[in-house]
Amino acid sequence: EVQLVQSAAEVKKPGESLKISCKASGYSFTSHWIAWVRQMPGKGLEWMGIIYPGDSDSRYSPSFQGQVTISADKSTNTAYLQWTMLKTSDTATYYCARQEEAERSYWFDPWGQGTLVTVSS
């Protein structure tokens, strides 16, 4: 069974750093892109970026470029989303998802269970 299991909820203060994880199992981790998606409280889904664990090639939405770093560790089948300086506006649930593709179209299945990040002073 293909599964993505994310790290537990986090409570941080503004200015702190954070790295959350997404551990994959049940498929070849290095052969599929992994995406990160933000959902702010009561709001919709926002695509943040993707990484190809096979060679760590990554792409970012312009809205998130420079704000976060996406990485992957092939040895542990784990993808990461990282902040160096959190803001209160980073409070959201973050999902990872495996990207599937066919003929230059891409979709996401399955999704991790989500990691709630709360940033508050």
Added chain:
Amino acid sequence: SYVLTQPPSVSLAPGETARITCGGENIGSNSVHWYQQKPGQAPVLVIYYDSERPSGIPERVSGSNSGNTATLTISGVEAGDEADYYCQVWDSTSDQSVFGTGTKVSVL
């Protein structure tokens, strides 16, 4: 960047047919994918490549896409269909994924 517009909400009685639209410029030239998100849960893929159903998704869920509108249709809605639904495309111009604004389906 590419914008996908959905109606904020759709309300209907059990047994009726829900049609959830996703509007975008010439969206018919893209493949559209749909996700269901129930409260407190992660999104789940319900339609991919315009009209394909993943395993486990019932036949009463279907999709279509033409011109400037894609549509997710749920026939014979049940209380268990209450959720937020999002469309999604890959925008090849900007090389990024785009999600629709989301539609809340309420079954009265």
